[in-house]
Amino acid sequence: MSAPGAPVRPGGPGAAGAAAAGTLASVPRRPDAQGRLEARLRERREAGRKLVVPYLTGGLGDDWLEVLRAVAAAGADAIEVGIPFSDPMMDGPTIQEASRRALEAGATPLGILGALAAAEVEVPVAVMTYYNIVARAGERRMAGALASAGVAASILPDLPLEECGPWVAAADEAGVENVLLAAPTTSEERLAAICARSRGFVYAVGLLGVTGERRHLASSAREMAARCKAATDLPVLVGVGISDADQARTVCADADGVVVGSALVRRLLAGAGPEGAAAFVGELRAALDAG
Amino acid sequence: MLDPGPTGRFGEFGGRFVPEALVPACLELEAAFASAWADEAFQARRSGLLASYAGRPTPVTECRRLSDRLGVRVLLKREDLAHTGSHKINNVIGQALLAERMGKRRLIAETGAGQHGVATATAAALLGLDCTVFMGEVDVERQALNVFRMRLLGAEVRPVGSGSRTLKDAVNEALRDWVATVGTTHYCLGSVMGPHPYPYMVRQFQRVIGDEARAQCRALLGGSDPDVVVACVGGGSNAAGTFAGFVDTSARLVGVEAAGGAALGNGVPGVVHGMRSMFLQDEEGQILEAQSISAGLDYPGIGPEHAFLAASGRASYFSVGDAEVLDAFKLLAATEGILSALEPAHALAWVARAAQDGGIEAGSTVLVTLSGRGDKDVAQVMDLLG
Numbered sequence: 001m002s003a004p005g006a007p008v009r010p011g012g013p014g015a016a017g018a019a020a021a022g023t024l025a026s027v028p029r030r031p032d033a034q035g036r037l038e039a040r041l042r043e044r045r046e047a048g049r050k051l052v053v054p055y056l057t058g059g060l061g062d063d064w065l066e067v068l069r070a071v072a073a074a075g076a077d078a079i080e081v082g083i084p085f086s087d088p089m090m091d092g093p094t095i096q097e098a099s100r101r102a103l104e105a106g107a108t109p110l111g112i113l114g115a116l117a118a119a120e121v122e123v124p125v126a127v128m129t130y131y132n133i134v135a136r137a138g139e140r141r142m143a144g145a146l147a148s149a150g151v152a153a154s155i156l157p158d159l160p161l162e163e164c165g166p167w168v169a170a171a172d173e174a175g176v177e178n179v180l181l182a183a184p185t186t187s188e189e190r191l192a193a194i195c196a197r198s199r200g201f202v203y204a205v206g207l208l209g210v211t212g213e214r215r216h217l218a219s220s221a222r223e224m225a226a227r228c229k230a231a232t233d234l235p236v237l238v239g240v241g242i243s244d245a246d247q248a249r250t251v252c253a254d255a256d257g258v259v260v261g262s263a264l265v266r267r268l269l270a271g272a273g274p275e276g277a278a279a280f281v282g283e284l285r286a287a288l289d290a291g
Numbered sequence: 292m293l294d295p296g297p298t299g300r301f302g303e304f305g306g307r308f309v310p311e312a313l314v315p316a317c318l319e320l321e322a323a324f325a326s327a328w329a330d331e332a333f334q335a336r337r338s339g340l341l342a343s344y345a346g347r348p349t350p351v352t353e354c355r356r357l358s359d360r361l362g363v364r365v366l367l368k369r370e371d372l373a374h375t376g377s378h379k380i381n382n383v384i385g386q387a388l389l390a391e392r393m394g395k396r397r398l399i400a401e402t403g404a405g406q407h408g409v410a411t412a413t414a415a416a417l418l419g420l421d422c423t424v425f426m427g428e429v430d431v432e433r434q435a436l437n438v439f440r441m442r443l444l445g446a447e448v449r450p451v452g453s454g455s456r457t458l459k460d461a462v463n464e465a466l467r468d469w470v471a472t473v474g475t476t477h478y479c480l481g482s483v484m485g486p487h488p489y490p491y492m493v494r495q496f497q498r499v500i501g502d503e504a505r506a507q508c509r510a511l512l513g514g515s516d517p518d519v520v521v522a523c524v525g526g527g528s529n530a531a532g533t534f535a536g537f538v539d540t541s542a543r544l545v546g547v548e549a550a551g552g553a554a555l556g557n558g559v560p561g562v563v564h565g566m567r568s569m570f571l572q573d574e575e576g577q578i579l580e581a582q583s584i585s586a587g588l589d590y591p592g593i594g595p596e597h598a599f600l601a602a603s604g605r606a607s608y609f610s611v612g613d614a615e616v617l618d619a620f621k622l623l624a625a626t627e628g629i630l631s632a633l634e635p636a637h638a639l640a641w642v643a644r645a646a647q648d649g650g651i652e653a654g655s656t657v658l659v660t661l662s663g664r665g666d667k668d669v670a671q672v673m674d675l676l677g
Contacts, residue, residue, distance in 0.1 A: 136576030
């Protein structure tokens with residue numbers, strides 16, 4: 001709080017690195033070494049398997065770590081854990097509601113990371129959150145916290161390629177793989193640059209829109225998978241709008257795998273618990289294994 | 292003021308922090324704005340509508356009785372007299388023409404007090420475009436008249452029930468819509484906020500306020516500029532437009548925030564709604580709810596150029612509380628016969644306070660942008676004053 005009558009002055013002019021920020025040139029090159037998430041997904045893909053990556057909101061329900069272990073045991077190849085944010089602009093009603101409930105129950109970034117550190121799941125975990133959560137903690141501090149918690153990767157849907165420099169520099173140094181997203185509106189030129197900088201996998205957004213279930217698979221889902229596959233050898237996972245086992249199987253004609261969020265979170269919100277979550281992930285696994 | 296360049300930076304603030312799906316649309320908008328701004332035909336059409344439709348130029352009014360009361364010479368830039376009752380029309384005419392130029396036939400907008408929603412619905416009606424306005428449920432209730440106005444103008448008003456159910460949530464919902472409809476829809480953002488090019492573009496569309504006021508003040512003041520230039524700040528569009536006309540003069544620039552939404556007074560740097568700026572947030576980075584009697588200032592952030600002007604010291608920012616605002620609202624009505632909107636009543640409240648406590652030297656000339664008229668707030672003020 002500033003003293004009454006005194007004007008306020010945040011920070012100071014000309015903060016370090018401001019000149020290059022926001023340009024492609026400000027984004028460090030991807031390290032040559034493969035990270036743990038990428039290595040695991042490649043290994044599974046090479047074994048002829050399609051990949052299933054379920055998403056669940058950290059801190060949603062007292063039993064969320066049990067849900068995490070249950071979906072790991074049910075055949076998840078990696079797991080996306082959401083750190084809830086107050087203003088989730090890429091999320092539809094289901095994940096908005098899950099975020100709200102988790103925050104109301106007292107979920108915090110460090111609380112979730114602490115729980116993950118103790119969880120000892122063998123399946124690689126990617127944290128999905130919004131950039132303000134990272135910016136507030138500070139890039140280096142958050143990257144260190146993710147690494148200490150054993151988190152393999154990060155997914156920040158509101159941090160596009162040109163702006164990701166400060167975060168990927170810190171994440172690379174800490175050994176955290178930052179996954180970039182490609183959208184149906186992305187040009188071929190941008191797609192190539194995104195694929196060249198993404199680590200872990202390339203997240204192909206299956207439709208124009210926010211997260212949430214859709215009755216039918218968008219035609220853009222397979223197109224996005226095919227476009228990304230043509231642009232990179234990284235694993236390509238399609239997410240946003242993948243709602244059931246049928247849709248997952250269909251999109252995997254082109255994609256290496258799927259991220260499934262809202263369809264799982266809706267079940268959790270309805271009280272499915274670890275067993276219900278495992279049953280749903282098991283369905284996805286079986287459908288993809290059946291091909 | 293600054294051209295923030297292709298990265299949209301005002302010092303460390305600004306940028307383009309949006310989902311990948313929206314990056315191409317922001318780039319397209321940036322290019323379309325640059326080409327339109329340099330196009331004489333576009334500018335002629337825009338100026339023509341501002342004059343013949345929006346009623347520009349708006350006058351500068353000398354406030355004799357208020358000045359006597361306060362001991363400083365107060366001039367008001369009368370945006371309350373613009374069509375639709377506020378400065379919002381300046382920006383909206385520009386963006387609606389730009390949407391048409393880009394071949395987008397649908398406008399979406401967020402609104403808090405309803406003024407930007409009404410202005411967008413108005414421009415959409417004028418140009419025959421579809422219009423959807425997102426408005427928090429709390430604001431739908433306290434600004435019922437503006438909701439009805441928008442519907443009369445042919446817009447669809449979508450109440451937003453998520454989060455704090457106010458302006459920030461309306462922005463989230465508008466962004467969510469835009470992610471899904473970006474091929475056919477232009478997001479007509481109402482303030483100097485959001486991803487690049489919005490903060491810059493909206494300031495350019497609003498700088499007509501400051502450019503007019505500067506010439507009008509010089510005519511009134513025998514060629515001099517006012518000593519102090521004051522405007523209220525939520526996102527900060529009327530202030531940015533006003534300051535643009537005076538930034539290269541010696542006038543002191545003052546922005547006034549609502550005490551319950553003082554992103555510069557109480558906020559810290561963050562990245563929300565596409566921009567790095569100052570936000571009210573907790574230790575973990577969760578955005579806090581702003582609290583103000585004025586729906587238009589009920590926003591936990593501020594435009595990035597204001598964060599920069601504050602950091603550089605070129606402008607100073609203060610905050611005032613609800614009680615002072617109501618006093619200023621009554622004072623202007625009683626001394627000058629003008630009902631101010633609650634938003635610019637914040638600017639007047641600061642002038643009244645500073646004239647008393649030495650924050651403004653006695654005898655100074657002070658220009659205040661009266662960004663909107665008070666009709667929309669009269670019922671609320673009636674409740675508050677009992």
